[in-house]
Amino acid sequence: MGASLVVSGASKAFGGVFAVREVDLVVEPGELRAVIGPNGAGKSTLFALIGGQRAPDAGAVRLDGVRIDRLPAHRRAQLGVSVVFQAARIFPRMTALENVMVGAHTATHAGFLAAAVRWPAHYRSERLIVSRAREALARVGLADWSTRPAASLPLGQQRALQLARALCAEPRLLLLDEPASGLRAAERDELAALLADLQQEGLTMLLVEHDVGFVMRLADRVTVLDLGRVIAEGTPAEVRADPAVIAAYLGDRQGSAA
Ligand SMILES: Nc1ncnc2c1ncn2[C@@H]1O[C@H](COP(=O)(O)OP(=O)(O)OP(=O)(O)O)[C@@H](O)[C@H]1O
Numbered sequence: 001m002g003a004s005l006v007v008s009g010a011s012k013a014f015g016g017v018f019a020v021r022e023v024d025l026v027v028e029p030g031e032l033r034a035v036i037g038p039n040g041a042g043k044s045t046l047f048a049l050i051g052g053q054r055a056p057d058a059g060a061v062r063l064d065g066v067r068i069d070r071l072p073a074h075r076r077a078q079l080g081v082s083v084v085f086q087a088a089r090i091f092p093r094m095t096a097l098e099n100v101m102v103g104a105h106t107a108t109h110a111g112f113l114a115a116a117v118r119w120p121a122h123y124r125s126e127r128l129i130v131s132r133a134r135e136a137l138a139r140v141g142l143a144d145w146s147t148r149p150a151a152s153l154p155l156g157q158q159r160a161l162q163l164a165r166a167l168c169a170e171p172r173l174l175l176l177d178e179p180a181s182g183l184r185a186a187e188r189d190e191l192a193a194l195l196a197d198l199q200q201e202g203l204t205m206l207l208v209e210h211d212v213g214f215v216m217r218l219a220d221r222v223t224v225l226d227l228g229r230v231i232a233e234g235t236p237a238e239v240r241a242d243p244a245v246i247a248a249y250l251g252d253r254q255g256s257a258a
Contacts, residue, residue, distance in 0.1 A: 001029055001030060001172075001202045002029045002030050002031075002172050002173060002174075002202055002203045002204025002205075003029060003063050003064040003080055003172035003173050003204055004026070004027065004028060004029050004062075004063070004064055004065070004204070005025070005026075005027040005050065005061070005062070005063060005173055005204060005206065006025070006026050006027075006060075006061070006062040006065075007023055007024060007025040007026075007046075007049070007050065007059065007060070007061050007062075008024050008059055008060050008062075009022050009023075009024065009058060009059035009060070010022070010023045010024075010025075010046070010049055010056045010058070010059035010060070010061065010069075011023070011056060011057050011058045011059055011228075012045050012049060012054060012056050012057050013057055018042075018227075018228045019042045019045040019228055020042045020045045020046050020049060020056070020225075020228045021042075021227075021228035021229050022058075022059070022229070023042075023046060023059070023225070023228070023229065023230055024230065025046075025223060025230070027173075027204060027206055028204075029202070029204055030199075030202040030203070030204055031204055031205075031220045031221065032195065032199045032204075032205045032207070032218060032219050032220050033205070033206045033207070033219060033220065033221055033222070033223060034206075034207050034208075034209055034215035034216075034218070034219035034221075034222045034223070035047070035206065035207070035208045035209075035222075035223045035224075035225060036208075036209060036210075036212055036215060036222060036223075036224055036225070037224055037225035037226055037231075037248070038226060038248055038249055038251065040227075041225040041226050041227065041228070041248075042225045042227070042228040042229075043208040043225055044177070044208065045228075046208070046225065047175060047177055047206075047208045049061060049069065050081070050173075050175060050206065051073060051076065051081060051083045051175050052068070052071060052072055052073030052074075052075070052076040052077075052081070053073055055069060055070060056069055063076075063079055063080065063081060063172070063173060064172070066079065068081070077169060079172075080169075080170070080171050080172030080173060081171065081172075081173045081175065082166035082167070082169045082171035082173070082174050082175065083166065083174075083175045083176075083177070084159075084162045084163055084166050084174070084175065084176045084177065084179060085162070085177050086177040086178040086179075086181055089162065090150040090151070090158060090161060090162070091150060092149065092150055092151030093149055093150075093151065094149070094150055095146060095147050095148060095149060095150065096137060096142055096145045096146050096147070096148055096149075096150055096153065096161055096164075097130075097133055097134065097137060097146040097147065099150045099161055099165060100133040100136050100137055100161065100164045100165045100168055101129050101130065101133045101168075102165070103133075103164075103165030103166065103168050103169065104129045104132055104133055104136075104165075104168040104169065132168055133164075133168055134146065136164040136165070136167045136168040137161075137164050139164065139167060140160040140161070140163050140164045140167070140194055141160060141190070141194070142157060142160055142161060142164060145157060154187070155182055155183060155187065156183050156184070156186075156187030156188075156190060156191065159179060159183065159187075159191060160190075160191070160194065163176075163179075163194065167198075171203065172203075172204065173204045173205075173206065174198070174203055174204070174205045174206075175205075175206050175207070175208075176195075176205065176206070176207040176208070176209075177207075177208050178207075178208060178209055178210055178211075179191060179195075179207060179209070180192075180209060180210075180211045180214040181209075181210060181211070188211075188214060192214065192217065192218055195207075195218055196218065199218075199220075207219075212249075215236070216236040216240065217236070219236055220235075221233065221234060221235060222234065222235070222236055222239040224239055224242070224244075224245050224248065226244075226248040231244045231245065231248060232244050232245045
């Protein structure tokens, strides 16, 4: 089961300008929450405050009640926060399976050590990693691609590969940064189906997304940021009808609202 995520009063400024300003966010266990907003709204910054790529100037981030906002990203990973970044962070010449195995080694160091203690011989934990990596690949529909070099996978599959790597760490909170970006329509549909499966399994997910249409059909609830503040929150239907949201998007140069 997924963890709860509570962000309270989180702020982060760059050169005196607030990117995120007094943001409160409560994500229930098993919820799929989308964070949307026009360009420069503070989505990436909020994402980084939760994932640990940045520390807030003020406020707190709690995972199942435990404060994580002062911890470096790798410690948060050990506590169950897994991140899928927008830019593919793959090792292009390594196989798909090896890419996922690297994730299992780095992201779950604590789990890995515990496994090493439980399993006397090192090679047995190595075997454990291989079997977990295979499981994760199968879970995202990449079982047949395991021996292919990662660079040979189409973008949609590369994104799924990153998802497999994140899942290998057995996350309690999965953070996805613009997972649909750059994907073709069919790939987007596959990704949506995959995320819906994880949602069914009760994993807590927070995704930051530019593609409003993509999140509107997936998210349990949507949080809308504008100029660093939460301007609306609710079900996709509520948010879509909210005048403040419509106004914020009309003011956006790209006018990317659904
Ligand atoms: N490292 C930084 N240094 C200075 N300003 C920054 C930095 N990162 C973000 N900002 C500023 O903070 C604000 C919020 O940026 P952020 O990238 O979090 O928004 P966003 O909603 O993710 O935008 P986009 O949809 O365009 O990616 C913007 O005004 C941005 O210029």
